[in-house]
Amino acid sequence: MSGTALPVRPRRAKGAGLGLVAWLAGIVFFLPIAWMALTSFHSEEDAATNPPSFSAALTLDGYREFFGTGGGASPWPALANSTVASLASTLLVLLLALPAAYALSIRPVRKWTDVLFFFLSTKMLPVVAGLLPIYLFAKNTGTLDNIWLLVVLYTSMNLPIAVWMMQSFLSEVPVAVIEAAQIDGAKLPTILARVVAPIALPGIAATALICFIFSWNELLFARVLTGVVAETAPVFLTGFITSQGLFLAKVCAASLVISLPVLAAGFAAQDKLVQGLSLGAVK
Amino acid sequence: MTATTTAPLGTATVPTRKPPSGRLRSWATRAPLLPALVFMVAVTQLPFVATLVISFFDWNSLYPDARSFTGLGNYSEVLTDADLRKSVWTTILLTVAVVLASLVLGLLLALLLDRRFKGRGLVRTLLIAPFLVVPVAAALLWKHVLYNPEYGLLNGLLHYVGGPQPDWISSTPLLAVEASLVWQWTPFMMLILLAGLQSRDHQQIEAAKVDGASEWQIFRHLTLPHLRRYLELGALLGSIYIVQNFDAVFTITSGGLGTANLPYTVYQSFYQAHENGLASAAGVLVVIGSIIIATFALRVVSSLFREEVSRA
Numbered sequence: 001m002s003g004t005a006l007p008v009r010p011r012r013a014k015g016a017g018l019g020l021v022a023w024l025a026g027i028v029f030f031l032p033i034a035w036m037a038l039t040s041f042h043s044e045e046d047a048a049t050n051p052p053s054f055s056a057a058l059t060l061d062g063y064r065e066f067f068g069t070g071g072g073a074s075p076w077p078a079l080a081n082s083t084v085a086s087l088a089s090t091l092l093v094l095l096l097a098l099p100a101a102y103a104l105s106i107r108p109v110r111k112w113t114d115v116l117f118f119f120l121s122t123k124m125l126p127v128v129a130g131l132l133p134i135y136l137f138a139k140n141t142g143t144l145d146n147i148w149l150l151v152v153l154y155t156s157m158n159l160p161i162a163v164w165m166m167q168s169f170l171s172e173v174p175v176a177v178i179e180a181a182q183i184d185g186a187k188l189p190t191i192l193a194r195v196v197a198p199i200a201l202p203g204i205a206a207t208a209l210i211c212f213i214f215s216w217n218e219l220l221f222a223r224v225l226t227g228v229v230a231e232t233a234p235v236f237l238t239g240f241i242t243s244q245g246l247f248l249a250k251v252c253a254a255s256l257v258i259s260l261p262v263l264a265a266g267f268a269a270q271d272k273l274v275q276g277l278s279l280g281a282v283k
Numbered sequence: 284m285t286a287t288t289t290a291p292l293g294t295a296t297v298p299t300r301k302p303p304s305g306r307l308r309s310w311a312t313r314a315p316l317l318p319a320l321v322f323m324v325a326v327t328q329l330p331f332v333a334t335l336v337i338s339f340f341d342w343n344s345l346y347p348d349a350r351s352f353t354g355l356g357n358y359s360e361v362l363t364d365a366d367l368r369k370s371v372w373t374t375i376l377l378t379v380a381v382v383l384a385s386l387v388l389g390l391l392l393a394l395l396l397d398r399r400f401k402g403r404g405l406v407r408t409l410l411i412a413p414f415l416v417v418p419v420a421a422a423l424l425w426k427h428v429l430y431n432p433e434y435g436l437l438n439g440l441l442h443y444v445g446g447p448q449p450d451w452i453s454s455t456p457l458l459a460v461e462a463s464l465v466w467q468w469t470p471f472m473m474l475i476l477l478a479g480l481q482s483r484d485h486q487q488i489e490a491a492k493v494d495g496a497s498e499w500q501i502f503r504h505l506t507l508p509h510l511r512r513y514l515e516l517g518a519l520l521g522s523i524y525i526v527q528n529f530d531a532v533f534t535i536t537s538g539g540l541g542t543a544n545l546p547y548t549v550y551q552s553f554y555q556a557h558e559n560g561l562a563s564a565a566g567v568l569v570v571i572g573s574i575i576i577a578t579f580a581l582r583v584v585s586s587l588f589r590e591e592v593s594r595a
Contacts, residue, residue, distance in 0.1 A: 018400070029470070032424055050435075052436060123523075124523055124573055128569050129570045132563055237417070241537065248431075251424075262417055277474065282479070
């Protein structure tokens, strides 16, 4: 590998140049977020200047406004609703997907690939395909503006992704190890806890994080099916669609606070993010 | 049936991954699968069947008594209505533009990130971040903080170079929506393509280098063919998500200025205009469009999947 020293120099210079380009691209893509963060700490007057004020005094007024201490609606109920909807649906997804993935990998049913592709095909059915009947159903059963309806819908939205991801994680558990444990007389719960779980746990955690992100982000169902009581954080944000005088700092603070859980979950799941987003097709 | 119980002892000691024999056992294998399967059929398939049925009715929920069967009437209305036809066209335009632009940008970024340089991990993190902003928040960020004609960042930066001060959203509404979506979806494409680049056969590339192949030749004849299916996968998955996009259109233009796509139109026609039948017909059309894309998507996923299984 280290034999010829001849072409090393020019390549290194070129490599450094391209590294610089990569840095530049990263900064350009991140700039809107950095600007959003900076603006959220400016006063409304400093947030709305042209040319932009980069070095204006920092203040927490935008956050105070957002959290409702300056009048206006408090975001806490919406944040609480989003938390309930995302956590409960993620939990439900795991409860349903884990056994399903087990039956599709470790002890596969006949035609297990067909079943796997059925799950995938439901993900390709657009949300608007069932929106109206779901709305009518909710209206007739009195579950409109009820957070648990969103929990059920978010579960159906994420279940195919979770089944695919977990199927691919559980397939990584070597059959030989399971067989060895069985020959040693281990029962199924012991095998699941001692053999399968340690290998599959990081994957299960990443699956949970990705389901959490999709639930937290969802707008269309929440917008149509919730109102005053069960409003979620993205629906709360839609209140900022029309301009309300000087409100940029408040918008930035709101957007940042509501995006924080997703940013945190996304960076925590970074390594498995591709696998989840590509439904397990890419590792 | 009784064969299983009287099976010789020797076979009973190696029970794993044996094809299930006997009705009871095969149900025991299936049982863990059933809750998820039943749940999915109930929550996703049944509502769609209902949509399909409603799409054949003339039904405005403000006049519930005037509900009547119209056959394909709603479909011909959707397809002949100028606004609705325009929203079909907008959906196609929006999806194709966003997918292509983010795919090309994602490829360039993936190629940059595939090399070793100082701070590669950090740059990767910076590049992923746009994808991890809540879509409504991202749309608000573009609408108010970047595009605002008076004090938005874009015009603020243009101010420094003495450039024009356009009103981005009113002058180029669709482009404004597309740019914000490209910003969010480029990281997605980049991640998929980066995974593709990293699964290349490095020995083959080393061999090509030893044989004197130029970087362009290696890219053209080795990297690109290998990436083809990852490009397809990115394009198809991206299309599936972007065809359904509602958040950006709803937030940035509220469907105005000719940016209403089909999901927005479906939302509007039953949520605001209470036209249940029309909304359902438009919904069914979105599904047909998605099925066309999805057929290709499923084929790509299944070929990648089979490769993974055979490699394992």
